Amino acid sequence: MSSTLKLGAENNMAEPDSDEIRGLKLFAEMEQTQYERLLRASYVQNFPPQIELITEGDNADFLHVVLAGTIDLFSRWNDREVSMATVRPVSTFILAATIRNGPYLMSARTLEKSRVMLIPSEDVRAAFDEDNAFARAIVKELAQCYRVVVKNTKDLKLRTSLERLVNYLLRQKNRTGSFEFDLNMEKRRLASFLGMSPENLSRAFKRLEPYGVKVSGSHISIDDPNDLETLAKPNPLIDDYTT
Amino acid sequence: MSSTLKLGAENNMAEPDSDEIRGLKLFAEMEQTQYERLLRASYVQNFPPQIELITEGDNADFLHVVLAGTIDLFSRWNDREVSMATVRPVSTFILAATIRNGPYLMSARTLEKSRVMLIPSEDVRAAFDEDNAFARAIVKELAQCYRVVVKNTKDLKLRTSLERLVNYLLRQKNRTGSFEFDLNMEKRRLASFLGMSPENLSRAFKRLEPYGVKVSGSHISIDDPNDLETLAKPNPLIDDYTT
DNA sequence: GATTTTTTTTGATGTGGATCAAGTCTTCGG
DNA sequence: CCGAAGACTTGATCCACATCAAAAAAAATC
Numbered sequence: 001m002s003s004t005l006k007l008g009a010e011n012n013m014a015e016p017d018s019d020e021i022r023g024l025k026l027f028a029e030m031e032q033t034q035y036e037r038l039l040r041a042s043y044v045q046n047f048p049p050q051i052e053l054i055t056e057g058d059n060a061d062f063l064h065v066v067l068a069g070t071i072d073l074f075s076r077w078n079d080r081e082v083s084m085a086t087v088r089p090v091s092t093f094i095l096a097a098t099i100r101n102g103p104y105l106m107s108a109r110t111l112e113k114s115r116v117m118l119i120p121s122e123d124v125r126a127a128f129d130e131d132n133a134f135a136r137a138i139v140k141e142l143a144q145c146y147r148v149v150v151k152n153t154k155d156l157k158l159r160t161s162l163e164r165l166v167n168y169l170l171r172q173k174n175r176t177g178s179f180e181f182d183l184n185m186e187k188r189r190l191a192s193f194l195g196m197s198p199e200n201l202s203r204a205f206k207r208l209e210p211y212g213v214k215v216s217g218s219h220i221s222i223d224d225p226n227d228l229e230t231l232a233k234p235n236p237l238i239d240d241y242t243t
Numbered sequence: 244m245s246s247t248l249k250l251g252a253e254n255n256m257a258e259p260d261s262d263e264i265r266g267l268k269l270f271a272e273m274e275q276t277q278y279e280r281l282l283r284a285s286y287v288q289n290f291p292p293q294i295e296l297i298t299e300g301d302n303a304d305f306l307h308v309v310l311a312g313t314i315d316l317f318s319r320w321n322d323r324e325v326s327m328a329t330v331r332p333v334s335t336f337i338l339a340a341t342i343r344n345g346p347y348l349m350s351a352r353t354l355e356k357s358r359v360m361l362i363p364s365e366d367v368r369a370a371f372d373e374d375n376a377f378a379r380a381i382v383k384e385l386a387q388c389y390r391v392v393v394k395n396t397k398d399l400k401l402r403t404s405l406e407r408l409v410n411y412l413l414r415q416k417n418r419t420g421s422f423e424f425d426l427n428m429e430k431r432r433l434a435s436f437l438g439m440s441p442e443n444l445s446r447a448f449k450r451l452e453p454y455g456v457k458v459s460g461s462h463i464s465i466d467d468p469n470d471l472e473t474l475a476k477p478n479p480l481i482d483d484y485t486t
Numbered sequence: 487g488a489t490t491t492t493t494t495t496t497g498a499t500g501t502g503g504a505t506c507a508a509g510t511c512t513t514c515g516g
Numbered sequence: 517c518c519g520a521a522g523a524c525t526t527g528a529t530c531c532a533c534a535t536c537a538a539a540a541a542a543a544a545t546c
Contacts, residue, residue, distance in 0.1 A: 056480055077401040078476050084396065096386040096393075102486045103479075105393050128382070132375045139371070139378060142385040143339040149392040150339075150348050153327065156399055157438055158320040161533075187494070195400055197534055202495055217494095217542080233321050236346075237299055243345045404503070430524070443503055445525055460512085460524095487546105494541065504531075511524070516517100 020090050021065060021117065026141050029133040038127055042119035047110045054108040060097035062118040066090065069114025072189065073106040083192040085152075086111075086185060095141060098124050111185060147243075154238045161196040165204050166232035167239055168194060169213065173222055180221040187218070263333050264308060264360065269384050272376040281370055285362035290353045297351040303340035305361040309333065312357025315432065316349040326435040328395075329354075329428060338384060341367050354428060390486075397481045404439040408447050409475035410482050411437060412456065416465055423464040430461070 018039065021027060027035060044067065047053065053064065056075060064071075071087040084106050087093045097104050098121040110116075128135050155164055168190075172181050183190060191201035205215045211231060212223025222228065236243065261282065264270055270278060287310065290296065296307065299318060307314075314330040327349050330336045340347050341364040353359075371378050398407055411433075415424050426433060434444035448458045454474060455466030465471065479486065 075397045075401065075480075077397065077478060077481065080401050082397075082400045084393070084400075096389045099382055099386040100390065100486070102390070105390060105397070105480055128379070132378065135375065135378050135382060136371070139342055139382050139385060142382060142389055143342040146339040146385055146389045146392060147343065147345070147348055149389060149396060150327070153392060153396055153399070154318050154320065154325075154348070156396070157325045157327075158318065158323050198494070199496085199535080200533055203533095206495090235320060237318075237348055238320065243343070440504055441524075442505080442526085446503090449525090489544100489546080491542100491544070493543080494539105496537100496539075498535105498537085500533105500535070502531105502533085504529100506529075507527090509524105509526075511522105513520100513522075515520085 020067065024065070024090055024092070026092060026095075026137050027134075029137055030127070031131050031133065034127045034131040034134060038119055038123055041123040042117055044115060044117045047114050047116060049110050049112050049114075052107060052109045053116065054094065054104050054106070056104045056107045058104055060094055060100075060102060060104050060121050062120055063092060063098045063124045064094060064108070065092045065117040065119065067115040067117055069116075070111040070184065071108050071114060071116070072111050072185070073108050074192075075106050081192070082195070083189050086189075086193070088184075092141070095138065095145065097121075099128070099138065099142070101125065111189075148241055151238050151241070156195055158238070161194060161200060162204050162207065163232050164194045164196075165201065166208065166211075166228050167234050169208075169220060169222065170225060170228060170232065170234050171239055171241075172220070173225060179223075179225070180219070183218040183220060263310065267308070267333055267335070269335060269338075269380050270377075272380055273370070274374050274376065277370045277374040277377060281362055281366055284366040285360055287358060287360045290357050290359060292353050292355050292357075295350060295352045296359065297337065297347050297349070299347045299350045301347050303337055303343075303345060303347050303364050305363055306335060306341045306367045307337060307351070308335050308360040308362070310358040310360055312359075313354040313427070314357060314359070315352050315354050315428070317352070317435075318349050324435070325438070326432050329432075329436070331427075335384070338381065338388065340364075342371070342381065342385070344368065354432075391484055394481050394484070399438055401481070404437060404443060405447050405450065406475050407437045407439075408444065409451065409454075409471050410477050412451075412463060412465065413468060413471055413475060413477050414482055414484075415463070416468060422466075422468070423462065426461040426463060 021039075022035065047069075053071070066087050066089050068089050071093065072083055073085045073087060073093060074081055074083045087108075093108065094104055094106070101121065128138060155167070159167070173179060185193075187201055188198045191198045194201065196204070205213065208228075211227045213228070214221045214223075264282075265278065273281075290312075296314070309330050309332050311332050314336065315326055316328040316330060316336060317324055317326045330351075336351065337347055337349070344364065371381060398410070402410070415426075416422060428436075430444055431441045434441045437444065439447070448456065451471075454470045456471070457464045457466075
């Protein structure tokens with residue numbers, strides 16, 4: 001149950017995942033020496049589900065890289081809690097806090113058994129100062145993150161909860177390239193991510209039956225996306241996370 | 244009324260504002276030669292109120308710097324429109340779109356007579372590639388922007404509209420360092436920024452009278468912030484835009 | 487595989503906040 | 517100064533969505 005880091009319990013070298021990490025856009029263009037230094041300073045750890053890796057407000061001591069599993073970024077205020085984002089392999093999170101050497105703005109927990117690399121923030125900042133290719137990669141990554149959050153805000157402010165759900169389903173359809181897919185998180189968390197109550201999500205799914213959306217547990221199938229698109233009006237300036 | 248750029252109608256050199264621009268964190272550490280090249284490529288323009296400078300979806304051809312006046316960043320979707328942010332001198336906007344060479348995600352309009360410097364995006368990207376100090380400044384700026392948007396999202400998802408309003412007022416109080424201040428935008432725009440209708444904002448202000456909030460036109464005065472803080476529970480992880 | 491626990495669904499009800507419709511107050515151009 | 521246009525307020529109504537309560541389903545535990 002202890003969520004504190006168990007140093008020594010895991011191997012300190014990141015060998016097994018090294019290629020995959022090196023392949024991340026963030027690290028791909030980095031100087032080899034800088035990259036190796038970063039890896040040497042960092043370590044990889046396995047976590048069981050439902051472990052709180054990060055608590056918002058704490059100082060950002062580590063940059064995290066999800067190697068396997070699923071991480072939920074969430075926030076609390078005044079006894080309320082909402083899910084902000086889901087992070088999947090292979091990508092980093094809380095880069096901005098690391099760069100600014102500020103407090104985490106979001107908490108993070110594992111949703112399933114997960115493997116995470118932790119890179120000390122000061123080493124990231126040092127590499128950032130010495131390796132220009134790395135600094136540029138960080139810029140691009142941050143600009144990307146920024147734009148995703150802006151899109152998310154537009155989604156929240158401009159759309160109703162039903163519209164957000166449908167656009168979410170359409171994004172999943174495009175991401176998986178299939179008319180059938182599994183929700184990759186609990187419905188309660190999806191509801192929170194979409195900014196609605198679980199009950200309301202349940203009813204929203206029901207309202208989509210006439211549009212050919214079938215829900216069976218976490219499995220979703222879509223008959224005809226056209227109907228949904230007419231309803232939800234997806235827009236690349238909100239729904240395309242790649243540009 | 245034409246919102247297109249009137250090239251040539253203005254001087255091409257940015258002399259008068261040069262010191263102020265150079266003082267921006269984004270440009271402060273830049274190499275002199277790179278800085279001068281950027282300035283030479285860019286130009287400064289005056290705009291009347293209510294001019295749409297940028298339309299979302301267009302390609303980000305220029306990085307903008309507000310030198311005077313007020314700029315509203317807003318977004319449209321499906322005949323709805325919301326205000327996303329307000330930009331005041333001296334700061335830049337749409338840096339992320341410039342870096343990623345992607346489409347603008349937000350539109351921009353002048354709220355009052357404004358003076359804006361336009362720096363061609365390709366020159367910004369070129370300087371970014373050649374000047375490491377500049378690349379680092381951009382990273383810090385973007386990380387800051389990212390964190391502001393995340394805070395904004397938390398504000399939206401975790402708080403009611405009344406709580407958002409009160410926390411907004413408390414932020415203004417802190418920013419101005421005074422218990423009395425003027426709203427620096429129309430109430431309708433404030434409402435949109437806070438994610439509520441103008442009518443609801445009007446009623447929210449009324450609900451704050453028992454808490455010692457006096458509203459006269461755009462002038463606000465606060466008797467005792469303690470009552471408001473008890474009500475709205477401001478939190479640096481949402482309301483402090485500096486960290 | 488039976489029992490407990492958690493999640494999801496369903497129904498009833500309540501409320502925040504939007505919308506509609508006037509009316510009032512400001513601002514601004516003449 | 518006046519009139520018109522726009523901004524703000526107020527009241528009435530409506531709707532989206534949250535909350536509460538409880539049943540049903542699914543998952544976890546033994």
